[in-house]
Amino acid sequence: MNNFEANLEYAQSQDDIDILYPFRERFHFPQHNGKDVVYFCGNSLGLQPKSARYLFDRELSDWAKWGVEGHFNADHPWFSYQKPFSTSLAKIVGAKEEEVVAMNTLTVNLHLLLMSFYRPTKERYKIIMEAGAFPSDQYAIETQVRMHGYNPDDAIIELTPRDGEYTLRDEDILTAISDAGDSLATVMIGAVNYYTGQFYNLKDITEAAHKTGAICGFDLAHAMGNVPMQLHDWKVDFACWCSYKYLNSGPGGVGGIFVHETHGNNPDTFRLAGWWGNEESTRFKMKKGFIPSKGAASWQMSNAPVFNMIAHKASLDIFDKTSVQTLRNKSLTLTAYCEFLLKQLTHLEFEIITPSEPHRRGAQLSLLFGKDGRKVFDALTNEGVIADWREPNVIRIAPVPMYNTFEDVYSFYEILKNLAV
Known part of the structure; x- marks a missing residue:
């Protein structure tokens, strides 16, 4: 007390x-x-x-000094600039290092992940989200549903609070998932609601989704660096986030994703292929035929946007101290x-x-x-x-x-x- x-x-x-x-x-x-x-x-x-300015100046100096050779000779080589981030990010979300990667931005990552984990069929095509989600989530899910030829009014199940209430009851979320049953393809909810600040029970939601045979993922925009999570142990299938809120990584800062090793280490899991997602040892052979890297890294599209990641490094260095x-x-x-x-x-x-x-x-x-x-x-x-x-x-x-x-x-x-x- x-x-x-x-x-x-x-x-x-x-x-x-x-x-x-x-x-x-x-x-x-x-x-x-x-x-x-x-x-x-x-x-x-x-x-x-405060350390961001020093880190920016250092990368500018390395660019001036090395030019293209900075990809391998800079103090923090640009070729692998994003790799150390996974150690810090894994601790923040409760994951294995190979299950997380810093890349792209939030809504881009959400679309990439939905391409992999919203795979509707004639019988199983519905997707659950919370009503009043941040507009980017609403837009992404609506367009993904339309892309597969379904009507959003039919395919999207929106969870709304009871009359006179502002937040969702845990039991109502789980009941909605259970009621959707065999028609449910994917659950995708914002882990912490941007408007009310409600933190949902990610573990129970994931378990309920899996009981119906559905995939479960979360938008962690308001959860990263804010609340403790154990995404690996909870068997969450996928998640994405931005880094400019509680992660203090600057306006439009680099986003990130989590993909459970069950999917990330399965080469048959569908993902949009990009050069930087290809297996590293064959990446520069420039041959046809995508060979996915191990884990979440295989969802990468392009090489790291180093100057959009510098502030991210500055912030994660601080997170590493606690x-x-x-x-x-x-x-x-x-x-x-x-x-x-x-x-x-x-x-x-x-x-x-x-x-x-x-x-x-x-x-x-x-x-x-x-x-x-x-x-x-x-x-x-x-x-x-x-x-x-x-x-x-x-x-x-x-x-x-x-x-x-x-x-x-x-x-x-x-x-x-x-x-x-």
Whole structure:
């Protein structure tokens, strides 16, 4: 039981014992009136690691020094630049190194994976997703369904909360999967819902999908670096993510994928063939006939976009200095403290629509305003708080454990407490 207190001294005392507090100094914070902003928007774009500039300069120097020979002679050879990332990414998602690879961007990867894992037949063609998913997921699934000649209104099963509720009940998700039965080809859900911040039970969803004979995958955009996962042990079939949110890898930063070894090490698993996905020892023989590399690497299309991966390296270097569980332990307390303080406010008309159970959410809290939501958001911005506005009336905040502090959370509360809207 947390014995929280709504005062600055308590918040500072928690920062004094926080082993992650020094990590804050590894990031640049936007400024407001000469001070660090209260940055609660890491669920949209993470902060810049200070080491990124040094790493960019080093690659520019290697390019100038080596030209094309930098592919093999640079300090971090470009030919294999993405390979070390798999060690870090595997720890973050709970996978084997060969099951993950950094490549492309989120929606490109989602399409590539759906080409492999949404393989409808006349009897088994339906796909389950959550209603109100991020538009990119909606668009990708709709077009994949149409490409195979099916009507999205028939083939897509959208999971909606019960009347008067904002989040999905675990039992309703599992029932929908079971009810779809033999007609279900694929389940593809966002692991953490971007709007509500709900963290779904990936293990149970995967088991339920497999019981029907379906494939199961997840969009981890809001889960990567936010919540602990064990994708290999849970036998998740596939997943994809972006790196610019909790992974702090810059706007439009490189994405990544997970493919369970059951599929990744099976050469008969369908994948769109690309040069960089070909088996490395024969890649430069330039012969016809695609021979897939082992694991997730065989889904690669082209060589690594090095300058789009530099910030990713900077961030993963920081993740390597801690663990997902350490981040999660702080996040549970930091988010709970934020929730505690928000519940002290009585002059603003809002409710928290993110699940109250800690295991059903990550760092995000979504505040649904009955009125004046936009006014509150604009007022927060004017006071040096960077949060995220989502139509029609939600302010999303994310106290990120990597660089946010208990004092940040208290400052946010103080600003809200003194707002007159």
